[in-house]
Amino acid sequence: MVKYAPRKVYIIESGSYVELSYRDFCCRRQANQSYLDKLFIPIQGCLLEVAREQYTDFYRDKERWRYLQKLDTKNSLLSLDGFMDDEGNALDFIADESADVEKTVIHAVMLDRLKTALPLLSDSEQALIQAIFFDGLTEREVGFRLGMTQSVINKRKAKILAKLRKIIEN
Numbered sequence: 001m002v003k004y005a006p007r008k009v010y011i012i013e014s015g016s017y018v019e020l021s022y023r024d025f026c027c028r029r030q031a032n033q034s035y036l037d038k039l040f041i042p043i044q045g046c047l048l049e050v051a052r053e054q055y056t057d058f059y060r061d062k063e064r065w066r067y068l069q070k071l072d073t074k075n076s077l078l079s080l081d082g083f084m085d086d087e088g089n090a091l092d093f094i095a096d097e098s099a100d101v102e103k104t105v106i107h108a109v110m111l112d113r114l115k116t117a118l119p120l121l122s123d124s125e126q127a128l129i130q131a132i133f134f135d136g137l138t139e140r141e142v143g144f145r146l147g148m149t150q151s152v153i154n155k156r157k158a159k160i161l162a163k164l165r166k167i168i169e170n
Contacts, residue, residue, distance in 0.1 A: 009049075
């Protein structure tokens with residue numbers, strides 16, 4: 001019946017609850033088949049006999065909670081419980097007005113477009129962009145490695161950036 005041995009079992013007899021040890025409950029259940037029809041819910045390590053409606057409500061709510069937890073995990077949702085204090089009152093939050101949401105969104109969209117545009121460049125163009133913008137090399141350092149002047153590297157970089165701009169805008 002139960003995966004664990006509860007500390008106590010509370011059954012309804014003559015309209016009120018009677019406390020039994022789990023061992024006593026098992027003995028009564030073996031002796032009296034009517035105990036097999038009783039419905040129980042676990043509460044703080046004990047079993048409490050309840051009516052069918054309470055039993056159904058309890059397990060429906062428990063299943064709903066399990067389903068919501070699964071959704072939260074799968075979709076990284078936030079629980080409103082995190083926005084409540086211990087008494088269940090909503091917490092006041094101060095909005096961060098220094099953050100420009102519009103700029104943040106535009107920046108994220110542009111980064112996404114840039115990630116899809118970079119593979120469309122030739123290998124040498126990708127290498128130049130990688131060296132200057134991701135590896136942090138100066139145009140002079142890149143030119144020295146490639147045997148070119150800094151001004152040639154600057155012109156190539158400008159052409160590549162214009163090409164990227166066209167790709168991103170289309």
